[in-house]
Amino acid sequence: MTAAPLVRTDPAAVAGSPPGRRGRRFDGPARTAVGFALGAALLFAVAPLALSDFRLSLLAKYLCVAMVAIGIGIAWGRGGMLTLGQGVFFGLGGYAMAMHLKLADAGPGQLPDFMQLYGQLDELPLWWRPFASPWVALPATVLLPMAVAFGLGSLVFRRRVRGAYFAILSQALAAAMVILLVGQQGTTGGTNGLTDIQGFFGYDLDDPVNQRMVYFIIAASLLALLALARQLIRSRYGELLVAVRDGEERVRFLGYDPAGVKLVGYVVAAGMAGLAGALFVPAVGIVSPALIGIVPSIEFVIGVAVGGRATLLGPVLGAVAVAWARTALSERFPGTWTYLQGLLFVLVVAFLPGGLASLWALARRRTGPAGSRRWWRRTRPAEPVGSTEPAENRTEVSAA
Numbered sequence: 513m514t515a516a517p518l519v520r521t522d523p524a525a526v527a528g529s530p531p532g533r534r535g536r537r538f539d540g541p542a543r544t545a546v547g548f549a550l551g552a553a554l555l556f557a558v559a560p561l562a563l564s565d566f567r568l569s570l571l572a573k574y575l576c577v578a579m580v581a582i583g584i585g586i587a588w589g590r591g592g593m594l595t596l597g598q599g600v601f602f603g604l605g606g607y608a609m610a611m612h613l614k615l616a617d618a619g620p621g622q623l624p625d626f627m628q629l630y631g632q633l634d635e636l637p638l639w640w641r642p643f644a645s646p647w648v649a650l651p652a653t654v655l656l657p658m659a660v661a662f663g664l665g666s667l668v669f670r671r672r673v674r675g676a677y678f679a680i681l682s683q684a685l686a687a688a689m690v691i692l693l694v695g696q697q698g699t700t701g702g703t704n705g706l707t708d709i710q711g712f713f714g715y716d717l718d719d720p721v722n723q724r725m726v727y728f729i730i731a732a733s734l735l736a737l738l739a740l741a742r743q744l745i746r747s748r749y750g751e752l753l754v755a756v757r758d759g760e761e762r763v764r765f766l767g768y769d770p771a772g773v774k775l776v777g778y779v780v781a782a783g784m785a786g787l788a789g790a791l792f793v794p795a796v797g798i799v800s801p802a803l804i805g806i807v808p809s810i811e812f813v814i815g816v817a818v819g820g821r822a823t824l825l826g827p828v829l830g831a832v833a834v835a836w837a838r839t840a841l842s843e844r845f846p847g848t849w850t851y852l853q854g855l856l857f858v859l860v861v862a863f864l865p866g867g868l869a870s871l872w873a874l875a876r877r878r879t880g881p882a883g884s885r886r887w888w889r890r891t892r893p894a895e896p897v898g899s900t901e902p903a904e905n906r907t908e909v910s911a912a
Contacts, residue, residue, distance in 0.1 A: 544742065547825075548735060555731040565720045572727040572795040574835040575734050579788035581816045581831035582734075582741050583781030588813070589821030590745060591777040592757035593674070597682030598785045598812050600689050601657035603804030605786030607693075608656055609793045610706040611640060612649035617710050625708070632698035640699070646713065650790075657786030658779050665778045669771035674760075683806055690805040705800025712794040726794045733791060734828070737784055742824055744780070753777055811838075814853075818860045820867025830867060 559571060580598055587593045614624040615636075627633050642648045664685065668678060693700045701707070715722040744750055756763050756770045763770050793799050802808075811834070819830015837856060841849035864870055 548739070551735060551738075555735070556728065560724065560727070565723065568727055569723055569795065570839060572723075572730050573792065574832045575730050576788045576792040576795060577812065577815065577835050578828040578831040579730075579734055579737055579791075580785045580812050581819070581827035582737050583784035584812055584816045585821055585824070585827035586741060586744065586753075587777050587781040588816065589823070589827070590750065590753045590757065591774055593774060593778060594676075594679040594813070595682050595778070595781065596679045596806075596809050596813060597684075597686040598781070599686045599804040599806070599809035600682075601661060601782040601785035602789035602792070602808070602812075603689060603693075603799070603801075604657045604660060604789065605653040606789030606793050606799035606804070607700070607706065608643065608649055608652040608786075609790035610709060610799045611643040612646060613709045613711060613793065614706055615640070615644045616713075624706075626701050626704070626706070627698065630698050637699050653790035654783045654786045657782040657789075661779045661782030662775065665775040669774050669778075672771075683809065686804070686806050686809050690801045693801045693804075701800070703801060705798060705802075706793075707798045707800070709793060709797045717794060717797060723795075726791075730791045730795060733787065737787070738824065738828070745824060749773070749776065814857050816867075818857060818867055820869030822866065823869040826867050826869030829869070833868070 560568060563571060580602055584595055584598060587595050618624050623633065623636060643652070668681060673681065694703050696702070710717055712722065712726065715725065717723065752763070752768060752773055756773045760770045763773070789799070812831070815831030815834040816827040817830070818834055819828065820826025834853070838849065838853055841852050845852060860867065
């Protein structure tokens with residue numbers, strides 16, 4: 513009796529790497545450490561030296577948008593939840609921070625300036641008073657958006673609402689919040705929002721040195737969120753989140769609750785958006801309904817789609833690139849920049865469905881592992897797993 517033929521294999525080929533090169537590659541932790549070191553060097557050393565104070569403040573604003581994009585990358589890229597209402601959580605965090613800073617600027621027992629201007633109130637509203645304490649306001653910037661996301665997600669996911677219906681529902685929530693803020697002019701500032709924020713926990717925001725301090729806080733928070741997102745994605749929960757995205761019914765059949773899995777991702781994304789909104793306030797000095805409505809929520813998603821929603825770094829780079837392009841195009845083409853921004857989004861979605869982050873994978877696929885093939889040539893079909901030489905030269909070993 514003759515057994516099936518065996519094929520000689522090479523451990524490097526089985527692992528998917530070219531022979532002789534596996535030992536020279538960085539392992540996962542080493543690549544991560546080098547990546548974070550390069551990111552820290554760019555954010556903390558290169559950017560402050562190369563950019564003016566005005567451009568650095570713009571970069572701080574872009575990094576806040578990138579923080580929102582990290583959460584969308586987890587919820588949408590990993591969990592398949594198209595969140596078109598992240599502006600709600602961004603606004604909740606921003607208003608919580610702005611309320612505390614306005615009360616600090618007004619002084620103890622005084623009304624904020626806009627309340628005195630409109631003359632609709634004689635004393636501070638009850639729901640404003642807890643935000644006078646930083647021990648309440650700072651946790652509220654993250655916990656309040658997470659609580660709202662938990663309440664909404666519990667209702668939606670338990671009823672198995674998903675896809676376009678979930679996207680429309682989240683977008684409707686953003687529209688409802690804008691209507692609520694605009695209608696409460698005496699307590700929220702109405703259309704203008706909370707403006708003219710001058711201090712940040714005792715520091716004067718008009719001082720360029722303090723503005724740089726705010727930038728460094730935002731940059732450090734961005735790196736911290738990236739580390740948290742990476743740990744979450746590589747954990748068992750991250751694998752389960754992807755499984756729910758690709759086969760929700762199969763995950764339910766295996767005994768897991770897909771609603772609970774998606775709820776955690778949605779709540780984490782909301783907390784990241786709330787932190788971004790809180791840091792956006794001292795960087796810009798204002799928060800208003802125009803910054804948290806439907807249009808900003810869609811722009812958040814556009815940045816993630818352009819960068820690549822299925823990757824960790826893609827949403828960050830895409831959000832910064834889209835925000836920078838928006839500023840650059842609006843400076844050069846004030847009347848048509850929105851059309852150019854839309855064209856950029858259409859081109860990326862049409863020709864790079866994986867976003868800009870997929871360019872590196874496409875380049876490696878075209879050039880081949882040894883770099884000998886040119887990018888415009890088609891690579892030869894891959895050999896079966898375990899093969900290290902052409903089929904015609906392969907030696908078969910038989911066992912009796």
